[in-house]
């Protein structure tokens with residue numbers, strides 16, 4: 001499973017990319033607004049660090065989506081145009097797929113939406129699991145259903161598990177065979193941690209000090 005960082009903060013991308021585990025970045029308008037930096041410069045800086053950076057169109061009509069997406073794609077070959085799951089979005093995804101522009105369909109909350117985006121030619125789809133949990137549903141069940149459908153169909157579209165909130169989401173996504181998981185910075189930082197690793201290392205180092213003192 002590929003691991004993406006869900007952020008618009010270049011420093012965070014630098015930090016996690018240095019671990020050698022980062023396959024890409026997803027941004028969205030809310031994350032970009034939170035950082036308040038120039039969008040093009042942010043995307044360009046990230047493209048130098050990772051091979052796949054999702055940049056979301058804010059246009060809602062086909063023609064404008066295509067214009068905006070083409071501009072993003074012209075910035076760098078690592079850009080993936082993120083398109084919302086609407087009927088205008090489906091038309092744009094189809095158009096981009098015919099022009100060899102990679103897309104990530106965002107705001108996917110159901111299996112029919114996932115199937116339509118795949119048929120339109122999306123490179124990846126982003127089902128949001130945390131937001132389903134937030135309204136009392138089990139978001140991970142959507143991933144299980146989508147992966148089941150993918151098993152029986154020849155879709156090339158990658159399933160990118162989005163809106164993750166804790167390490168268990170990442171483990172569950174991996175167990176279900178999802179292709180990609182995008183992870184917020186705070187959650188990513190929790191992944192390498194284990195109290196027994198810390199305690200074990202402390203003991204190894206203190207024992208080593210005892211013999212090196214002599």
Ligand code: E4P
Pocket residue numbers: 006026027028106126128130131162163164182
């Ligand atoms: C990523 O592509 C999504 O925009 C993001 O994971 C949404 O996460 P949120 O539900 O925590 O805002």
